[in-house]
Amino acid sequence: MLEKAGVNVSVVEGTFSEEFRGRIPGAAADPRFWAAGVSVVVHPRSPLVPAAHMNTRMIVTTKGWFGGGADMTPVFEVAADTADFHAALRAACDGHDADYYPRFKAWCDDYFFLPHRNEPRGGVGIFFDELDTGDWESDFAFTRDVGTAFLDVYPRIIRRHMTEPWTDAQRRAQLVKRGRYVEFNLLYDRGTLFGLKTGGNTEAIVLSLTLVPVRYGSRSPAP
Numbered sequence: 001m002l003e004k005a006g007v008n009v010s011v012v013e014g015t016f017s018e019e020f021r022g023r024i025p026g027a028a029a030d031p032r033f034w035a036a037g038v039s040v041v042v043h044p045r046s047p048l049v050p051a052a053h054m055n056t057r058m059i060v061t062t063k064g065w066f067g068g069g070a071d072m073t074p075v076f077e078v079a080a081d082t083a084d085f086h087a088a089l090r091a092a093c094d095g096h097d098a099d100y101y102p103r104f105k106a107w108c109d110d111y112f113f114l115p116h117r118n119e120p121r122g123g124v125g126i127f128f129d130e131l132d133t134g135d136w137e138s139d140f141a142f143t144r145d146v147g148t149a150f151l152d153v154y155p156r157i158i159r160r161h162m163t164e165p166w167t168d169a170q171r172r173a174q175l176v177k178r179g180r181y182v183e184f185n186l187l188y189d190r191g192t193l194f195g196l197k198t199g200g201n202t203e204a205i206v207l208s209l210t211l212v213p214v215r216y217g218s219r220s221p222a223p
Contacts, residue, residue, distance in 0.1 A: 047173060049157075
């Protein structure tokens with residue numbers, strides 16, 4: 001049912017390269033860093049089940065902050081799925097700050113965009129970075145709640161569609177969308193760049209790359 005999926009947990013420390021340190025807040029003054037994160041990437045076999053991504057992280061240089069978010073990328077959008085996904089994330093945000101949801105949703109819409117194609121990658125969700133309100137416990141609790149909201153809502157959406165039959169044409173549309181996903185990760189994604197520049201596990205970082213040729217298809221869900 002899942003073509004490629006992974007949960008990556010990382011706790012790393014080191015020194016940013018001279019080339020990269022200027023892009024990270026606080027690293028120009030001292031290039032040493034510590035970072036920890038959890039990343040979930042899911043690419044279903046069925047084109048009727050949305051792909052999804054969730055990441056939460058904390059980075060410390062001479063400054064310290066949280067970042068992350070959760071997003072869902074449907075090939076064929078279903079209004080009820082989108083509404084439920086947003087409702088779960090809105091509840092996580094509203095429990096901490098009424099401004100978070102509209103601000104982080106807009107950030108997601110802007111962030112998950114392909115300028116070279118002038119089209120969205122397809123992200124439905126929230127994104128935030130450099131979150132440091134001065135209250136570490138509150139920032140950590142919010143970041144944790146984003147993860148738990150994703151853990152609650154996304155499996156429910158999977159179960160709605162996992163047994164629905166699908167066609168070769170729908171599968172081909174999925175692979176085109178998957179290509180857009182990969183383009184974004186390799187060209188623009190901050191987490192991908194951070195992982196590659198800090199010696200991360202390459203196979204984990206490029207998890208979204210497809211294993212199948214474009215002509216691969218099936219008219220029914222995999223057993």
